[in-house]
Amino acid sequence: MSLESNASCRIFRAPWLIPVSAAPLQNGAVVVESGRIRAVGDADSLCRRYPAAPVTPLPGVILPALVNAHIHLDLSVLGPVPLPSETASMCDWVAALLRKRMEAEHTDLEIQAAAEKTVMQQYASGVGLLLDIGNVSLAPFPASSVEVISLLELLGPSKKAEEAAVDLIQGMPSESAVTGHAPYSTTPELLRFIKERSRKGGSIFSIHLAENRDEGALLLRGEGCFAEFLRQRNAFDGTFPLSGIDSSGVVGYLQQAGLLDDKTVCVHCVHLTENEARILSESQAHVCLCPGSNRFLSVGVADVEMLLRKSILPALGTDSIASNPQLSMWDEMALLRSEHPDVPAAIVLEMATLAGARALQRDDAFGSLAEGRTARCIHVRNAQCERACDEEELLDKLTASGQPASVEWLPV
Ligand SMILES: [Zn+2]
Structure with a gap:
């Protein structure tokens, strides 16, 4: 020796x-x-x-240190947003969230202060790295606590909204990283535009995916709660159902649109078929599960065993406090264990650490x-x-x- x-x-x-x-x-x-x-x-x-x-x-x-691969720090100021009723859909919840945000009229300072408090709570719970998806730009967080990767999330479900988002992105400095919200809220052209920009800048592209079955109903048939949601807001302009692209499966659609690679993080992935999990695995896209948020919104339980069978080791995220009052990676692990007793504890810890670090391209330091x-x-x-x-x-x-x-x- x-x-x-x-x-x-x-x-x-x-x-x-x-x-x-x-x-x-x-x-x-x-x-x-x-x-x-x-x-x-x-x-x-x-x-x-x-x-x-x-x-x-x-x-x-x-x-x-734990790695929280999905959170929305700018929603911290809102606190929990309960489902409006026992029979309410996820769309009803999104509407309640938007209403609360609009009525509260929080200032940028209040939003920043609440976000910083959440970062410190995450740090105190043992989180060392997190991926923050926000609709507003927050000031950098103290480097002494959690390493925060921030992506500004844009959406645009119609041609008009897409053009506004593209204008906004083109006016931003190239070092500002942006991402797309979800297939049900963002036109294919806007998602492609954002992904291409992420590719050029070497940044992560994170997207909410298969959180709710109505996502597929919107893309394929222009039906379901998301279609109704967009109609009520005069944002249903013929973008959906999608034409000229096979939208029979939401993952297949993302693959055809060129959105899946090893720098894409697909968040939620509750409603996937075996074939969709295979596509994700072959594309090397990362998956991030949010069991606490899924339970809070009653959207279902992701098939972790199937993902593992397809050689996908999902990362874990808390999502925001709006849909997860605990906001604790330890609670995410415990919930996942209780929902999937056959998944070994070692795998669950790996999900909360190494899988997140890999998804965020930081496994050289974390995980x-x-x-x-x-x-x-x-x-x-x-x-x-x-x-x-x-x-x-x-x-x-x-x-x-x-x-x-x-x-x-x-x-x-
Ligand atoms: Zn989210």
Whole structure:
């Protein structure tokens, strides 16, 4: 064994360490230098290999920061927006959300302050990276907490709205990243325009997809609650049903429109056929599931087992507080475990960490404990985890119990 004499290294050890990219280690440690992980392994071995490095023993479990792959920070100011009635559709909820936003007339300062508070709450819960989709441009968040990737979301369900959105985008600086809202709210031409811009700028393209069955009814037949929603707002101009493109499946439509590649993140994906999951898998597009929001809006439960069978490891997102009052990645994991008891706990933790980091193209730093990754990782305590006698029990308790009693950041 070669001894490492670099005195700028520090060692953090704990009863358990979960690298995510490898099996959990009992009595594990990370060696950290200049904000990066230099080594991961058995604590005693690393202490012998780095004899000059100060050692900090930590209680509980060391693991990578969580990655929230879908949130709308600009909606934080609204708080939860309940479904208007027990029989209300998702479209009724969207209408209630828009009404609340219009009536509240929040100022930019109020929107920013609420968004910052949410970012700090996400940080306190152990989230290190998140993808924020917003309808307004927010000021940058403090670099010392969560790394926030921001995309300005545009929509345009009619030719007129499409032209306005294109004008707006063309007036924006090239470094401002934009994305499209959903197939039911955005013309194919606008989605293609935005995706092409994202491709040129190397940014992520995120789109809400298959959250509700009426999405397909609008694209294929111009029917369903979204059609009614657009008619009521004088935005139903013949764009839907789509013509000149096979819209018999919403995923097939996105594929034909050239929107699917490894920088596309498809959010929700509740109503997918086997064939649609295969198309997503072959295109290398990423999937982000939002179990808490789906339950709140009663839109159904994504078929996680089918996605895994198609070699898709979905990321997880909370969505906004408007459709998810908990806004906790720990609760997302726990809900997913309860809805899919056959999905192993290790896979669920991987969804909340590494899959999100991959979807956001940041797995070089986030999502796992490995050499070269960021040292901004967390250590958590909950009594059940500390009593865990093996890695299976540890992962089970960690993912099924909601937010641990204590979530701390590695003091680097
Ligand atoms: Zn969303």
